[in-house]
Amino acid sequence: MKEKYEPSGVEFKWQRYWAEKKLFVSKADHARQKFYCLEMFPYPSGEIHMGHVRNYVIGDVIARYKRMRGYNVLHPMGWDAFGLPAENAAIKHGVHPSKWTHGNIEKMRRQLDSMGLSYDWTREVTTCKPEYYKWNQWFFLKMLENGLAYRKDSYVNWCPSCMTVLANEQVIDSACWRCETPVTQKRLGQWFFKITEYAEELLKGCDELQGWPERVIHMQKNWIGKGEGVEVDFPVEGMEEKLRIFTTRPDTLFGVTFMCIAPEHPLTEKLVKDRKSLETIESKYGKGDEKIGLDTGYFAINPLNRDRIPIFVANFVIMEYGTGAIMSVPAHDQRDFDFAKKYDLPVKVVILPEIPPNPPLIKGGSPNLEQLTEAYEDEGILVDSGQFTGLRSEIARQEIIRFIEEKELGRSAVNYKLRDWGISRQRYWGTPIPIVYCDRCGIVPVPEESLPVILPEDVKITGKGGSPLLESRTFLSTDCPRCRGKARRETDTMDTFVDSSWYFARYCFEKGDIDLPACLSAPKSEFTYWMPVDQYIGGVEHAVLHLLYSRFFTRVMRDLDLIKISEPFQNLLTQGMVIKDGAKMSKSKGNVVDPNYLIEKYGSDTARLFSLFAAPPEKDLEWSDRGVEGAYRFLNRIWGIVYKNRRNIQNSLSRVDYRTLRPGASGLYRKTHQTIKKVTTDIEREYHFNTAIAALMELVNEITSFQPETGEDRATFKFAVQQVILLLSPFCPHIAEELWEATGHNPSVIEHKWPEWDEDAAREDTIELVIQVNGKLRSKTLITRGTPDEEMKKIALEDEKIREIAGNKKIKNVIVVKGKLVNIVIGE
RNA sequence: GCCGGAGUGGCGGAAUUGGUAGACGCAAGGGACUUAAAAUCCCUCGUUCCGAAAGAACGUACCGGUUCGAGUCCGGUCUCCGGCACCA
Numbered sequence: 001m002k003e004k005y006e007p008s009g010v011e012f013k014w015q016r017y018w019a020e021k022k023l024f025v026s027k028a029d030h031a032r033q034k035f036y037c038l039e040m041f042p043y044p045s046g047e048i049h050m051g052h053v054r055n056y057v058i059g060d061v062i063a064r065y066k067r068m069r070g071y072n073v074l075h076p077m078g079w080d081a082f083g084l085p086a087e088n089a090a091i092k093h094g095v096h097p098s099k100w101t102h103g104n105i106e107k108m109r110r111q112l113d114s115m116g117l118s119y120d121w122t123r124e125v126t127t128c129k130p131e132y133y134k135w136n137q138w139f140f141l142k143m144l145e146n147g148l149a150y151r152k153d154s155y156v157n158w159c160p161s162c163m164t165v166l167a168n169e170q171v172i173d174s175a176c177w178r179c180e181t182p183v184t185q186k187r188l189g190q191w192f193f194k195i196t197e198y199a200e201e202l203l204k205g206c207d208e209l210q211g212w213p214e215r216v217i218h219m220q221k222n223w224i225g226k227g228e229g230v231e232v233d234f235p236v237e238g239m240e241e242k243l244r245i246f247t248t249r250p251d252t253l254f255g256v257t258f259m260c261i262a263p264e265h266p267l268t269e270k271l272v273k274d275r276k277s278l279e280t281i282e283s284k285y286g287k288g289d290e291k292i293g294l295d296t297g298y299f300a301i302n303p304l305n306r307d308r309i310p311i312f313v314a315n316f317v318i319m320e321y322g323t324g325a326i327m328s329v330p331a332h333d334q335r336d337f338d339f340a341k342k343y344d345l346p347v348k349v350v351i352l353p354e355i356p357p358n359p360p361l362i363k364g365g366s367p368n369l370e371q372l373t374e375a376y377e378d379e380g381i382l383v384d385s386g387q388f389t390g391l392r393s394e395i396a397r398q399e400i401i402r403f404i405e406e407k408e409l410g411r412s413a414v415n416y417k418l419r420d421w422g423i424s425r426q427r428y429w430g431t432p433i434p435i436v437y438c439d440r441c442g443i444v445p446v447p448e449e450s451l452p453v454i455l456p457e458d459v460k461i462t463g464k465g466g467s468p469l470l471e472s473r474t475f476l477s478t479d480c481p482r483c484r485g486k487a488r489r490e491t492d493t494m495d496t497f498v499d500s501s502w503y504f505a506r507y508c509f510e511k512g513d514i515d516l517p518a519c520l521s522a523p524k525s526e527f528t529y530w531m532p533v534d535q536y537i538g539g540v541e542h543a544v545l546h547l548l549y550s551r552f553f554t555r556v557m558r559d560l561d562l563i564k565i566s567e568p569f570q571n572l573l574t575q576g577m578v579i580k581d582g583a584k585m586s587k588s589k590g591n592v593v594d595p596n597y598l599i600e601k602y603g604s605d606t607a608r609l610f611s612l613f614a615a616p617p618e619k620d621l622e623w624s625d626r627g628v629e630g631a632y633r634f635l636n637r638i639w640g641i642v643y644k645n646r647r648n649i650q651n652s653l654s655r656v657d658y659r660t661l662r663p664g665a666s667g668l669y670r671k672t673h674q675t676i677k678k679v680t681t682d683i684e685r686e687y688h689f690n691t692a693i694a695a696l697m698e699l700v701n702e703i704t705s706f707q708p709e710t711g712e713d714r715a716t717f718k719f720a721v722q723q724v725i726l727l728l729s730p731f732c733p734h735i736a737e738e739l740w741e742a743t744g745h746n747p748s749v750i751e752h753k754w755p756e757w758d759e760d761a762a763r764e765d766t767i768e769l770v771i772q773v774n775g776k777l778r779s780k781t782l783i784t785r786g787t788p789d790e791e792m793k794k795i796a797l798e799d800e801k802i803r804e805i806a807g808n809k810k811i812k813n814v815i816v817v818k819g820k821l822v823n824i825v826i827g828e
Numbered sequence: 829g830c831c832g833g834a835g836u837g838g839c840g841g842a843a844u845u846g847g848u849a850g851a852c853g854c855a856a857g858g859g860a861c862u863u864a865a866a867a868u869c870c871c872u873c874g875u876u877c878c879g880a881a882a883g884a885a886c887g888u889a890c891c892g893g894u895u896c897g898a899g900u901c902c903g904g905u906c907u908c909c910g911g912c913a914c915c916a
Contacts, residue, residue: 214833219910222832225912260916291914321915417915616841698851775895
């Protein structure tokens with residue numbers, strides 16, 4: 001052991017040791033309790049950033065802690081290797097995406113290893129390898145077979161800069177999620193996964209995700225966006241077709257004064273003759289707050305009260321939700337209200353608040369329009385609503401739905417905001433969609449036995465036009481699997497979110513070319529052993545996209561009879577961002593801290609310790625250079641303690657009777673047990689590593705101020721130091737290994753059992769009794785543990801300071817909190 | 829607009845069920861060691877009153893309530909952060 005702590009040598013030594021001894025290679029063992037710890041795999045951009053460091057360090061601490069607790073831990077890592085940046089690099093630097101990606105993976109794997117992360121690399125997943133994406137294609141075929149994948153012409157979000165279609169989830173503030181270019185609409189033939197088929201199940205499943213943060217569950221529920229209501233058919237004057245609308249507020253049906261349909265609604269073409277005006281509406285479609293409409297001149301009839309109401313085409317009505325047509329109730333919907341004001345349409349109040357406002361909404365039987373400056377959207381009592389007048393909204397809804405169904409005017413219906421998942425991308429670096437277009441047979445799926453459809457390497461990536469695959473003759477032209485005639489391959493590739501929707505399942509098996517369905521469905525398979533993921537850790541930015549798709553895919557796998565579970569991730573931890581100077585670290589803001597630099601200067605143990613200590617994992621972490629220094633200082637102190645006392649520690653007794661220790665030593669002994677307890681419970685309770693580390697620091701402070709004199713003292717000292725090393729090892733594994741060895745143990749500390757505390761040893765004999773007067777702290781005094789309440793009361797009342805304060809005043813009451821506090825209530 | 833989450837010293841953050849507010853760390857100030865500096869070690873460190881100590885008052889965004897006792901519970905207000913956003 002060196003006198004001075006030199007992290008780089010120590011860390012390299014132990015990283016090699018772990019790798020050589022294969023300490024992190026896991027094996028399914030149905031006799032042992034498992035723990036599957038997973039961090040979201042990175043995109044191999046080439047550089048590890050602070051966000052990665054934080055994510056992976058949290059996961060590593062959990063994995064290492066669970067290993068010491070005796071679990072059979074699976075802790076894998078891989079690469080989300082398909083995606084746009086590889087193509088951008090190809091355009092910019094002329095490197096092939098494959099070469100660029102694999103080079104980055106090598107680089108990043110080394111960086112991860114330099115952080116001492118305990119991964120089982122024998123299970124490494126790389127999504128751009130045919131042995132992996134082959135199964136994307138297989139899942140696609142199975143979904144096609146089961147009606148869960150389909151092709152549809154539709155308007156899609158088109159990024160003019162990336163020249164590709166974006167999923168709804170990839171559009172942020174009507175701009176591209178990557179380059180922020182405003183998104184336009186384009187009509188294209190697209191492949192979709194029918195995630196809406198699972199909308200209800202995915203929503204209900206949310207309630208069983210007890211180990212997930214509430215905000216993520218809220219976001220998922222919000223995203224699925226269930227709306228319960230009713231569909232009603234409105235007859236149109238002079239037309240056979242009825243206009244079907246969807247509403248969640250049937251209690252407002254008597255207040256309809258106009259109707260609006262979406263520009264792409266099938267009836268629009270029939271109703272509107274004026275093409276030019278329609279184009280104006282279309283150009284403002286879905287943009288901004290301005291609501292514009294076009295009066296079709298046609299009228300619909302309210303089937304409930306026979307009111308004759310005008311039909312408009314409006315830019316704010318979405319075709320994809322509900323029926324693409326709405327009934328407008330300006331008195332009780334703000335958008336309709338704004339629209340009515342603009343086009344001077346009548347407002348009819350049909351709901352009054354239970355507690356009438358002053359001045360009233362209705363005056364002499366008609367709306368008090370001066371008072372009505374905005375829509376009344378809350379519930380209330382129905383007025384002017386035929387036989388439903390006088391009912392409360394909640395009751396009226398049920399009654400009206402029943403009436404509509406009885407008279408066959410419509411039916412109750414449920415709508416979701418969730419749309420089907422468009423997976424087609426006009427890009428090169430992704431999984432080819434296994435489809436062939438044949439002039440004679442049409443759309444033909446590639447047969448299972450022909451998988452994988454290999455992504456050709458011999459393409460030129462220029463960044464101009466559509467997919468580079470269009471220019472690859474060898475890829476493009478093929479034989480139709482059905483008629484053997486000439487056919488053309490699908491050139492679209494899959495959204496990379498497909499790759500990450502099941503990678504957690506792939507980790508259950510060793511890397512290489514496996515028969516995935518056979519492996520998954522085998523009885524007592526490795527999948528059934530390892531899954532579900534016990535702890536998943538990643539950024540909150542994936543709260544809806546990746547996490548929802550994974551839940552969907554798991555259900556699809558279940559319904560393909562491959563697996564039995566429905567939910568992939570039992571517990572989810574969404575770690576906060578890494579902040580510097582008040583903003584998220586990013587290259588564009590120029591506030592990044594390079595992890596490599598940090599590791600070189602202080603070592604990865606310091607980097608790990610700081611990122612764990614500065615904030616609890618779910619909160620944002622404010623970067624502080626001085627804080628890093630502090631973490632480094634702490635490790636140096638421990639090193640110094642062990643170095644200075646190495647002979648004592650090695651030679652001292654290992655067993656003494658701790659009950660007969662002199663006060664100083666017994667204090668340290670007690671503190672040690674208290675620390676084991678505190679560190680353990682802090683980790684168990686929501687992974688509060690910051691307070692666990694604070695407790696370790698307290699113990700180290702006590703060790704520092706303890707001067708061993710007797711043999712028993714030295715044994716106590718040794719015990720305390722050993723426990724510090726053990727408790728520190730998940731956080732700072734390299735230095736822990738080195739110190740463990742230096743104190744005369746055989747490696748490896750990480751194979752050692754997690755320490756246990758003795759409740760009796762941790763308990764304090766003397767307690768500081770807090771004495772309050774009228775709830776204010778007035779005095780403190782020491783009492784022995786177990787002092788009865790009556791005795792505590794007596795001690796408090798006899799306390800000198802208390803007598804001084806209380807004087808002759810009347811004591812009204814005395815409250816005793818067992819073993820803690822006495823509060824004396826006195827009068828004036 | 830809707831839905832979440834959060835507001836505690838100079839800073840990051842503790843306070844687990846209503847019971848000593850500010851653990852631990854950082855920064856700052858003072859001291860020891862040193863020719864000097866760095867490193868290390870020791871002391872002080874919420875605000876105000878006081879020369880200091882003792883002591884007291886105030887203090888967990890703001891206002892009010894419940895309680896013997898509130899950072900914690902209840903009602904209201906404000907601010908910040910995040911998500912969704914014409915979803916009928």
